Amino acid sequence: MADTGGDNGPGKKAADKMFSLKKWNAVAMWSWDVECDTCAICRVQVMDACLRCQAENKQEDCVVVWGECNHSFHNCCMSLWVKQNNRCPLCQQEWVVQRIGK
Amino acid sequence: MYVERNKNLHQKHFAQQASFWAQKITMSLKPRRVDFSETWGKILATVRGVITLSKVPRPTWNDRFSDVYALCVAYPEPLAEQLYNETKNFLEQHVQSLYKIVNSSLDNLLATYHAYWQEYSKGAEYMNQLYGYLNSQYIRKQKLSDADLAYGHGIDLDEQLMEIGELALDIWRRLMIEPLKGNLVQQLLQEIEKDREGEQTNQAILHGVINSFVHVEEYNKKGLLKLYQDLFEKRFLEETGRYYRKEAGRYLTGTTCSEYMEKVIQRLSDEEMRSRKFLHPSSYDKVTHECQQRFVADHLRFLHGECHDMVRKDRREDMRRMYTLLRTVHNGLMLMVQEVEDHIKETGLDAISNITGDNLPTQFVESVLEVHSRFSHMIQKTLSGDQQFICALDKACSSIVNSRQDQRSPCKSPEWLAKYCDMLLKRSTKGMSESEVDDKLSASITVFKYLDDKDVYQKFYSKMLAKRLIQGNSVSMDAEEAMINRLKQACGYEFTNKLHRMYTDINVSAEHNKKFNEWMRENKEELGIHFNIYVLQAGAWPLGLTNPSPLNIPQELEKSVKMFDMFYKERFNGRKLTWLHQLCNGEVRTCFLKKSYIITLSMYQMAVLLLFNGSDKLTMAEIQSSTQMAEGELGKNVQSLVDAKLLINLDGKEQLTPNVVLTVNVEYTNKRTKFKIPALYQKETVQEVEQAHKAVDEDRKLYLQAAIVRIMKARKALKHNTLIQEVISQSRARFNPSISMIKRCIEQLINKEYIARSNDAADEYTYIA
Numbered sequence: 001m002a003d004t005g006g007d008n009g010p011g012k013k014a015a016d017k018m019f020s021l022k023k024w025n026a027v028a029m030w031s032w033d034v035e036c037d038t039c040a041i042c043r044v045q046v047m048d049a050c051l052r053c054q055a056e057n058k059q060e061d062c063v064v065v066w067g068e069c070n071h072s073f074h075n076c077c078m079s080l081w082v083k084q085n086n087r088c089p090l091c092q093q094e095w096v097v098q099r100i101g102k
Numbered sequence: 103m104y105v106e107r108n109k110n111l112h113q114k115h116f117a118q119q120a121s122f123w124a125q126k127i128t129m130s131l132k133p134r135r136v137d138f139s140e141t142w143g144k145i146l147a148t149v150r151g152v153i154t155l156s157k158v159p160r161p162t163w164n165d166r167f168s169d170v171y172a173l174c175v176a177y178p179e180p181l182a183e184q185l186y187n188e189t190k191n192f193l194e195q196h197v198q199s200l201y202k203i204v205n206s207s208l209d210n211l212l213a214t215y216h217a218y219w220q221e222y223s224k225g226a227e228y229m230n231q232l233y234g235y236l237n238s239q240y241i242r243k244q245k246l247s248d249a250d251l252a253y254g255h256g257i258d259l260d261e262q263l264m265e266i267g268e269l270a271l272d273i274w275r276r277l278m279i280e281p282l283k284g285n286l287v288q289q290l291l292q293e294i295e296k297d298r299e300g301e302q303t304n305q306a307i308l309h310g311v312i313n314s315f316v317h318v319e320e321y322n323k324k325g326l327l328k329l330y331q332d333l334f335e336k337r338f339l340e341e342t343g344r345y346y347r348k349e350a351g352r353y354l355t356g357t358t359c360s361e362y363m364e365k366v367i368q369r370l371s372d373e374e375m376r377s378r379k380f381l382h383p384s385s386y387d388k389v390t391h392e393c394q395q396r397f398v399a400d401h402l403r404f405l406h407g408e409c410h411d412m413v414r415k416d417r418r419e420d421m422r423r424m425y426t427l428l429r430t431v432h433n434g435l436m437l438m439v440q441e442v443e444d445h446i447k448e449t450g451l452d453a454i455s456n457i458t459g460d461n462l463p464t465q466f467v468e469s470v471l472e473v474h475s476r477f478s479h480m481i482q483k484t485l486s487g488d489q490q491f492i493c494a495l496d497k498a499c500s501s502i503v504n505s506r507q508d509q510r511s512p513c514k515s516p517e518w519l520a521k522y523c524d525m526l527l528k529r530s531t532k533g534m535s536e537s538e539v540d541d542k543l544s545a546s547i548t549v550f551k552y553l554d555d556k557d558v559y560q561k562f563y564s565k566m567l568a569k570r571l572i573q574g575n576s577v578s579m580d581a582e583e584a585m586i587n588r589l590k591q592a593c594g595y596e597f598t599n600k601l602h603r604m605y606t607d608i609n610v611s612a613e614h615n616k617k618f619n620e621w622m623r624e625n626k627e628e629l630g631i632h633f634n635i636y637v638l639q640a641g642a643w644p645l646g647l648t649n650p651s652p653l654n655i656p657q658e659l660e661k662s663v664k665m666f667d668m669f670y671k672e673r674f675n676g677r678k679l680t681w682l683h684q685l686c687n688g689e690v691r692t693c694f695l696k697k698s699y700i701i702t703l704s705m706y707q708m709a710v711l712l713l714f715n716g717s718d719k720l721t722m723a724e725i726q727s728s729t730q731m732a733e734g735e736l737g738k739n740v741q742s743l744v745d746a747k748l749l750i751n752l753d754g755k756e757q758l759t760p761n762v763v764l765t766v767n768v769e770y771t772n773k774r775t776k777f778k779i780p781a782l783y784q785k786e787t788v789q790e791v792e793q794a795h796k797a798v799d800e801d802r803k804l805y806l807q808a809a810i811v812r813i814m815k816a817r818k819a820l821k822h823n824t825l826i827q828e829v830i831s832q833s834r835a836r837f838n839p840s841i842s843m844i845k846r847c848i849e850q851l852i853n854k855e856y857i858a859r860s861n862d863a864a865d866e867y868t869y870i871a
Contacts, residue, residue, distance in 0.1 A: 017693055018694045018714055018715055018766055019690045019712055020690065020691050021658045022631060022689040022700065023631060023689035024686065024688040025574075025634050025635075025687050025688060026686045027636045027681070028636070028637050028638070028679045028680060029640050029682055030638070030639060030670070030680075031641075032676055033676050042854070047640045047641035048804070051807055055809075055815065064676060072676075099676055100675070100676070101676035101677065
């Protein structure tokens with residue numbers, strides 16, 4: 001953005017500005033910081049609750065879990081998965097929880 | 103009635119017994135020798151007086167009471183049996199002599215019979231008291247118990263002894279009613295027909311005679327009404343049928359249906375009164391039923407023939423009558439209900455096909471509501487709020503609301519209803535009070551309930567809600583919440599879940615802003631602008647439909663973005679923020695004019711305008727490279743600033759080509775000091791509506807899958823057809839799913855290994871835990 005100012009851009013004092021910004025009404029959206037939008041276990045988008053949680057109306061509690069391998073899934077899907085096989089379904093590395101979303 | 107009388111009798115009886123025993127104590131209770139014929143002679147004289155209700159002095163009565171006792175306990179042999187037989191003989195002779203009198207007064211048969219019956223039945227009651235000792239000590243002991251009667255075979259009932267009261271009535275039945283019954287009933291029927299023809303009759307006599315058939319069986323606990331029914335009621339009902347069949351035929355010729363109904367209702371109510379005047383209560387319903395059969399059921403076709411016109415011409419009085427008559431016969435109302443349903447449907451479809459102009463959503467909703475309230479009022483007032491008609495109203499309204507204006511495109515109603523609510527919930531509402539808005543929103547739920555595709559409504563509603571919340575132009579957050587709650591009530595938690603999350607996001611954002619400002623202060627940081635943010639939850643907001651143009655954030659905002667990102671990351675784990683420029687706006691103050699203006703503009707407009715802080719003149723190409731905005735979006739936004747006369751197009755060309763040079767209008771004036779540059783919100787395009795419908799389809803698939811998982815989890819194993827039925831019934835509250843869509847969802851769930859085809863049966867699925 002430095003070049004837009006041209007000759008007098010950065011040097012100009014605030015008082016000389018033609019427009020001063022008073023107020024900003026910003027809108028942002030939060031989502032889980034994941035590499036893949038879809039949970040590989042249940043094939044539902046991670047922002048939506050998994051089907052089991054939807055079926056039981058527990059949408060609020062359905063959070064995301066990240067492994068050390070950086071792959072992420074619905075926490076409830078993964079906790080069912082590791083009972084059978086303690087490996088990441090995507091990369092087959094041993095599953096170690098890195099963090100759980102909140 | 104006679105129970106009451108019995109009670110009184112008992113009380114009297116005990117009083118007498120008390121005085122009798124008092125006497126006995128002074129005399130002697132011991133059995134002694136008694137001369138039967140002498141004592142019987144005394145008793146007979148008194149009994150003769152009693153049965154004819156002549157005056158019997160108290161002491162005589164008491165003596166006879168003792169005489170009965172004396173005979174019953176006589177020494178060496180009790181003389182009770184003899185007493186019983188003599189009494190029976192006497193009563194038989196008495197009744198026979200009465201019969202002769204009654205039978206010979208043919209002209210006046212009913213009155214004579216009634217008079218003697220009154221006397222005799224009363225007298226029999228007294229006699230029963232006089233014979234109290236015989237009844238309780240001799241007869242009751244010999245009497246067969248109920249169990250004997252039920253199980254003892256071959257017992258001759260005629261040989262059974264009866265208490266004197268019962269004996270007297272039995273004799274009356276055998277010796278009076280039996281031989282006289284033909285004449286009696288004949289005359290009763292004639293009298294009642296006279297009454298029907300409006301002639302004078304003696305109610306007391308008719309009722310008394312008819313009632314004697316019941317009264318005479320007073321002691322017969324099991325078949326109290328049998329005589330009455332066999333002797334009288336059966337014939338009476340036949341006669342009633344015959345009479346009214348004729349009457350109905352007579353009415354039918356030369357009258358309109360309306361007149362017919364009026365007369366019939368009158369006759370029915372007259373006949374009900376007549377039943378109450380003459381008959382035993384057990385007959386009331388039978389008579390009414392008989393009349394209804396003759397007047398209504400026999401002429402259903404005639405009545406039904408009138409329904410079509412009557413309903414369409416809204417002849418309320420006739421409808422009320424028709425309803426009164428038809429509801430009385432089995433299935434009588436069906437055709438009328440159908441007519442009403444058809445009529446409401448036609449009226450409604452007609453009303454909504456006539457709407458034209460701009461305000462289609464409002465016209466549509468209010469026409470439907472008008473039709474609904476008009477007919478529901480009519481059903482309440484004219485048709486007694488009958489459930490069958492309310493059901494017809496519901497069916498009709500559902501057809502109206504879900505009718506397609508154009509067979510090729512999806513039904514418009516969900517979209518219109520959502521727009522109607524949006525119009526009400528937007529702050530700009532024209533001079534409507536809060537309670538008015540509230541009432542209208544409540545009423546809109548009536549229409550909502552009839553929608554088949556509630557999820558389509560939800561899709562449009564959530565888009566509009568999103569706009570209202572982000573642009574901050576709701577009437578009030580309370581009104582928004584109230585409406586979401588209404589929808590929740592009508593359609594369940596799941597249905598409004600996303601709406602609720604949107605609402606919550608806005609409230610939580612207020613909290614974020616507060617915390618963020620505190621956090622800034624703690625860290626001794628300042629933004630230099632008034633910063634306000636909404637953090638929306640991805641997935642809950644229907645925002646992903648249009649692809650927004652990219653944007654380089656203006657320098658002036660970079661710090662805000664950076665600081666808030668830091669703040670948010672500190673508070674939440676694993677979340678990332680995406681800034682939605684297309685939804686942001688801001689306020690800018692002009693510093694180059696004598697007057698200072700405060701301008702509200704969109705984020706894109708703002709980004710363009712702020713560039714002029716660095717240079718007086720900029721080409722389109724320069725602006726594009728600084729902002730990184732997509733070409734189309736850039737052109738529109740620059741144009742809007744040119745149109746608002748804030749920027750000047752120095753080339754004066756229509757087209758904003760990359761070479762066009764722009765500068766700030768340093769002579770800008772405006773009457774207002776605070777204003778808004780109209781943002782370029784595109785009108786909702788056909789494409790967007792299509793997209794909305796596609797999005798609904800996607801949601802439906804997800805919803806159906808969730809429903810299938812839910813059902814299968816509960817049932818473990820299910821046949822294909824049962825599963826389909828269950829899914830349909832669970833989703834009907836929201837939409838009518840197509841079978842093919844359900845099948846596709848089942849396939850998908852099999853692929854995802856939620857369920858599997860059963861190994862045991864071909865068309866069965868099992869749940870995989």
